[in-house]
Amino acid sequence: MITDLEFDGAEEMREAAHHAADRIAWLRGEADAAGVPVVYVNDNRGQWHSERSRLIEHAMREGGSGRDLVRRIEPRKDDFFVIKPQFSGFYSTNLPVLLPKLSATRLILTGVSADICVLFTAADAxxxxxxxxxxxxxxxxxxxxxxxxxxxxxxxxxxxxTRATTDLSLADWIARSEQP
Known part of the structure; x- marks a missing residue:
């Protein structure tokens, strides 16, 4: 979701991406309240020498198409940030090392593009x-x-x-894992 929205298909997803960002921001607040870590997994968008601050700066540059979107969900200093070179958040990243360190057994996946990056990350997860x-x-x-x-x-x-955040709360999803 940390994107400049300057790629093929971005215009067609703009409205849905902004709606998703609002729900992600709400869900991130729920995660904070529940003590659930937040991990951003972001495409390098061909910037092979990049890192977190440069990707965010590029997406939020003055006049950039993704500025308002990123402003809603900008990573905070204590959020984890993983840069991926391809579609899956697991492919050639440190995510497979990070998640066990966080004792993660369950993942909530959000973002763009649902039919590529989210789908491939879900398959690997x-x-x-x-x-x-x-x-x-x-x-x-x-x-x-x-x-x-x-x-x-x-x-x-x-x-x-796949229920929406309006139909399933984070607390209920967490509680479901605690049932025998």
Whole structure:
């Protein structure tokens, strides 16, 4: 979600991305209250020598298309930040090392693009046996039908929960894991 919104299909996803950002910001507040760590996994967008501050600075530059979006969900200093070179958050990143250090067994995936990056990250998380929640109102894509299909694949093939944050609270999702 830390993006300049300057890529093929960005204009088509702009409205959905802004809506998702609002729900992500709300969910991040719930995560903070529950003591759940927040991990940003962000595409390097071809900036191979980049790092966190440069990616954020680029996305928030004056006149940039992604500025308002990023302003809503800008990473805080204590949030974790992983830069990915490709579609999956697990591919060639330190995420597979970080998550066990955080004692994570369950993941909430949000972001763009639902039918590529979110889907591929969900598949890799599923293969690693993480329990998944991909709230449908926290993901966006350039095509609504493809976003629906991606959510259906995650729900049916990866057993991901896909209810929106308005239909399932973080507290209820956490409590579900504590039931025998």
């Amino acid at each position: 599923h293969m690693r046996e993480y329990d998944l929640w991909v709230p449908s109102d926290t993901v966006a894509g350039s095509d609504r039908q493809r976003t629906r299909w991606a959510l259906e694949i995650m729900e049916q093939s990866m057993h991901a929960e």
